[in-house]
Each structure stands twice: as structure tokens, then as C-alpha cells.
Amino acid sequence: MDPQLAAAGLPPADARDPHSDPNSPRPDELPGLVLLVDDEPLMLRALRRILQADGHRLALAEDVAAAETTLLDPDLEVVLLDLVMRGVSGLELLDRIKRERPDVEVVVMTGHASVESAVRCMRRGAFDYLAKPFEDAHRVRTTVCKALERHRLVKRNRELEQELRGRGAAPELVGASPRMRALARTIQSLRHNESHVLVQGESGTGKELVARAIHASSARASGPFVPVDCGALPETIIESELFGHERGAFTGAIGASPGLFRMADRGTLFLDEIG
Secondary structure, rough: OOHHHHHOOOOOOOOOOOOOOOOOOOOHHHHOOOEEEOOOHHHHHHHHHHOOOOEEEEEEOHHHHHHHHHOOOOOEEEEEEEEEEEOOOHHHHHHHHHOOOOEEEEEEEEEEOOOHHHHHHHHOOOEEEEEOOOOOOHHHHHHHHHHHHHHHHHHHHHHHHHHHHHHOOOOOOOOHHHHHHHHHHHHHHHOOOOOOOOOOOOOOOOHHHHHHHHOOOOOOOOOOOEEEEEOOOOOOOOOHHHHHOOOOHHHOOOEEOOOHHOOOOOOEEEEEEOO
């Protein structure tokens, strides 16, 4: 047995066939960037020996200061975090990671295991909880692989949602003509644009459909889409409709109104018939 693994209370990394369980993820298919945070150097080296065999890129840190650079790395996917360390609370670091990097999965490790601490960690966003000394190296490897799998599944789902939202932005806009394809490309090019957009066309040509497509494919898609038929608003009240008014501001103002600009906050305001 490797003396480092034995001293850390861990069996050999190959003590159990990692592929004997058909439901286990294949560690060799899920290499990723994993940060190990533990104030015991011997434990860090033992964990490195176990996880290196699966092809993961590993970063080791004995304290928060040493972990800072890796915590900012956009490739970071999983953190193995010791719950009890000198000078810092593992729970505090867990809270910080889930606040600043909610996409990163955190596996908590502790030699002071209890049901209460496990529940507390899981409620704060931990992916899993490992009690030291570990039962076997396979459990560590499998937990890391499952955390990686979860991270990538959530990331992929988010990407698919954005893609489908863009594709399904305006199902009414159909057609494969060169002009329609050009229009679709223009709409997609505006998805990250924060500028005002002018949509021109004759009445009935689908200007509102285009506006809805731009809104649905943008970062503001989760906000409201507020269409306004300016041609139907009398000149005397259009200002109060757009910018709002207080109760009694004019005859007939029986209550306060936030205005359409406020209603469209964090979304899109479509001003139709402005000509």
C-alpha cells in the first residue's frame, strides 16, 4: 500500500474496480479542473494520487489564500473542501463559492462528521458530503465524477435553453428565402445589443413579430415585452402613459400609474406606429 494513502486513512486507489458498478460514471471520461482545499498536506497528496489516475487537472490549496487564483478560473468545475481548517470556516468558504461561482459543485470533507453538519452543508448548496477517513478510494473518485457530471449537465441544459429560446423566439417567423434568412441573422446579431432598434416596414408586414423575436433572443428575454400602439394614444395623454403620473395629476387621474417605461423595466418596450 502507498504510505501516503495509508497515513491518510485511505486504501489503495485500485482497491475496488471503478467500473465494477455499471451505474458508476466512468471517471476516465470526465476529466476536469478540480480544486482540493485542505489544511493537511498529507491528505492533499493522498487525494492527488487518487484523482490523478482519472486524468483530472488538480489544484491544491492548504488555505483560502492559496485557493484564490483557482477559484477565479472559469474552467473550475468541482471543489473538494475540508469543513474544519485552521483560521477559516469551511462553511464560510462554501457560502462564498456558491455566492460567487454558483455553477461550481462543492464536495465537503470532514473528520468531524454528524448528521447535523451534513444537513447544514447540503442546505447551503454542497453537492455531497464525505466523512474522513474515507471508506474507500472508489467513493472519492465516484463522487468527484458525479459532481463533474452534474456541473456539465446543468451547464449544457442552460446552453440548450438559450439556444431553444433563440430558435423559438418567434415561431410565426417562418420561411427559407434569402431575405428571411438574412432577417434571422440580423435578429441574432442583435441579441447582445443594448442599443435602441428601429424596425421599419409597411403596416401588416410583421414589425411586432420581429420585435418579439429580438426580445426573446436577448438577455432581457425573462423580462416583460410591452407593446404600445402609439397611434391609438391621444396626444394629450401619451406622455403620462409612457412616463407615468400621480393621482390627481390631471382630470380623470383617479390613481397613480408607473408608466409603460417602468412596466417594461428589464424587458423590452415596443413603440408601434410612431410615424
